[in-house]
Amino acid sequence: MTARSYGDLLRNRGFASLMGFSLVARLPLGMTSLAVVLLVSKHGAYSRAGLVIAVYVTGTGIAGPILGRLVDRAGRTTVLPPFATAEAVLLCVLAELSPQDTAALLACALGAGLCTPPVTSSARALWPLVLPASQVPVVYALEATLQELAFIVGPALVAVIVSVSGPREALLASAAALLVGVLAFSFHPTTRAATPALDRSVPGPRSLRLALPVPIVVAAMTVVAAFSFVELATVAFARSHHSAASAGVVLAIWSAGSLVGGLWLGVRASGSGVTTRKVAVFMVVLAAGTAIPALSPSIWLLAVLLFLGGLAIAPTFGALYSLTASQAPPDRQTEAFGWLSSGFQAGIALGAITGGAIVQTAGSRIAYGASAGIVLVGAAVLGRWEPSPPPPAVGGEDPNR
Numbered sequence: 001m002t003a004r005s006y007g008d009l010l011r012n013r014g015f016a017s018l019m020g021f022s023l024v025a026r027l028p029l030g031m032t033s034l035a036v037v038l039l040v041s042k043h044g045a046y047s048r049a050g051l052v053i054a055v056y057v058t059g060t061g062i063a064g065p066i067l068g069r070l071v072d073r074a075g076r077t078t079v080l081p082p083f084a085t086a087e088a089v090l091l092c093v094l095a096e097l098s099p100q101d102t103a104a105l106l107a108c109a110l111g112a113g114l115c116t117p118p119v120t121s122s123a124r125a126l127w128p129l130v131l132p133a134s135q136v137p138v139v140y141a142l143e144a145t146l147q148e149l150a151f152i153v154g155p156a157l158v159a160v161i162v163s164v165s166g167p168r169e170a171l172l173a174s175a176a177a178l179l180v181g182v183l184a185f186s187f188h189p190t191t192r193a194a195t196p197a198l199d200r201s202v203p204g205p206r207s208l209r210l211a212l213p214v215p216i217v218v219a220a221m222t223v224v225a226a227f228s229f230v231e232l233a234t235v236a237f238a239r240s241h242h243s244a245a246s247a248g249v250v251l252a253i254w255s256a257g258s259l260v261g262g263l264w265l266g267v268r269a270s271g272s273g274v275t276t277r278k279v280a281v282f283m284v285v286l287a288a289g290t291a292i293p294a295l296s297p298s299i300w301l302l303a304v305l306l307f308l309g310g311l312a313i314a315p316t317f318g319a320l321y322s323l324t325a326s327q328a329p330p331d332r333q334t335e336a337f338g339w340l341s342s343g344f345q346a347g348i349a350l351g352a353i354t355g356g357a358i359v360q361t362a363g364s365r366i367a368y369g370a371s372a373g374i375v376l377v378g379a380a381v382l383g384r385w386e387p388s389p390p391p392p393a394v395g396g397e398d399p400n401r
Contacts, residue, residue: 009135009142014190019139021188022123023146025084025181029120030154031174032056032091036109038158038167040099048102052109054349059113061345065211068118068125068338072331076126076194077186080117084182087115091175095168119182120147121337124321128333129194137274137322144317145262148255211332212324212339215276215385219283220320220343221350222378227313228351229371230254230290233364234302240364241299250303257310262318264311274322280383282319283375286312291372294365327387 009015033053040049071079090112097104127139154174161170185191231251238247289309296302320340328336351374358367 009131009138012131012135014188015131018185018188018190019123019143019146021181021184022119023149023181024177025117025119025185026147026150027154027157027177027181028174029147030151031158031170031177034155034158035162035167035170035174036094038162039095039171040105042099042167048099048105051102052105055106056109056113057345057348059110060116061113061342063114063116064118064121064338064341064345065335066338067116068121068335069211069332071118071122071334072125076122076191076334080119080122080182080186083115083117084119084179084186087112087117088175088179090115091171091178095171095175117178117182118334118338118341119185121334121341123185124325124337125333126191126194128325130190136325137318140321140325141262141315141318144314144321145259147317148258148262148314152252152255210339211328212336213327213385213387215382216320216324216327217339217343219279219378219382220340221347222374222381223283223286223316223320224344224347225351225354226287226290226347226371226375228348229355229358229367229374230293230306232352232355232359233293233367233371234306236359236367237293237296237302237364238299243299246299250299250306253303254306254310257307258313261311262314264315274319274326276323276382276385276387279316279319279323280379282312282316283379283382286316287372287375287379289313290375291369294368 033056036052036056037049040052067079067083090108094105094108094112097108099105124140124143127143128136131139157173158167158170161173234250234254235247238250286309289312292309293302293305296305321337324336324340325333355367355370358370
């Protein structure tokens with residue numbers, strides 16, 4: 001394919017605005033945690049801030065598959081708005097709490113996490129319903145690329161708001177972005193017109209089974225855990241070279257590599273589908289990209305190597321999204337993507353704990369190598385798994401008709 005893949009995609013009626021609204025709804029992914037840390041730690045309580053974030057992330061991990069299943073049964077327009085409203089209200093309450101009131105902070109953070117609407121999972125499950133089958137791999141590649149913007153624009157917005165007003169206002173802005181984005185996405189005509197793939201009124205034995213095969217969840221967990229390793233190792237590397245402030249710039253360059261890699265995949269994606277072996281190959285390439293920075297003698301060569309390694313990030317995520325869509329039951333797609341998100345959250349926790357210990361005891365170079373090792377474990381698990389035949393295709397209708 002050529003760059004016309006993106007042009008064909010954008011010509012689908014309403015797609016650009018729908019994707020835009022979903023990205024606004026995801027801005028809090030890059031805003032909420034940072035704003036909470038800045039708010040709670042402004043008197044030096046970093047341990048308390050870390051605990052609040054851990055509780056919030058745990059809540060989101062629990063909520064993902066549960067609310068995803070609810071979306072599959074009741075619909076996006078019914079489920080997403082009330083939960084977005086609840087989380088936005090709880091974030092506003094959190095912004096008004098005293099940074100010393102640990103119990104209230106934890107309760108509010110847990111409630112906000114448990115109310116997190118599965119807008120990302122809902123969007124990923126929606127694309128096969130409203131796009132032709134040939135465009136689904138392209139949109140997953142594009143989405144994996146554009147989601148990087150949440151982790152670039154979100155922290156930048158927080159930095160600007162904090163410098164002008166303060167962390168309280170940054171958290172309120174995150175709540176506002178969540179509510180506006182989710183409501184606009186939920187009531188978009190394309191979202192409202194999407195019909196269920198199957199009759200959900202008919203229960204079946206499949207309802208008691210996990211919506212997403214465990215090897216895919218394990219692969220997702222190992223990939224994200226490796227990213228935590230790399231982030232921690234990069235901060236430690238920068239400090240060891242007396243350039244701590246450059247760590248943020250280097251990590252942004254790493255994300256830029258992911259953007260370029262995702263755009264490249266989008267113009268080459270085809271409708272032929274993705275296999276577990278293909279995803280495992282992407283993961284092996286990604287592992288090499290996270291290991292090579294260990295050879296860098298300087299901070300700026302590290303940035304170059306991370307940019308090159310970052311080229312594999314968005315393609316790997318795009319492949320994981322396509323594999324998830326192909327292996328999940330058609331009537332439980334949102335729930336399946338919720339399990340994938342839970343795998344990501346578990347990977348963040350695993351990577352933060354394990355990666356921190358490795359950096360502390362063995363140094364940044366060993367941590368880069370360990371990041372590759374954990375991705376290779378996930379690739380081996382996925383590559384050796386023999387999936388069942390995929391369920392019937394979802395959607396494929398051209399919304400332009």
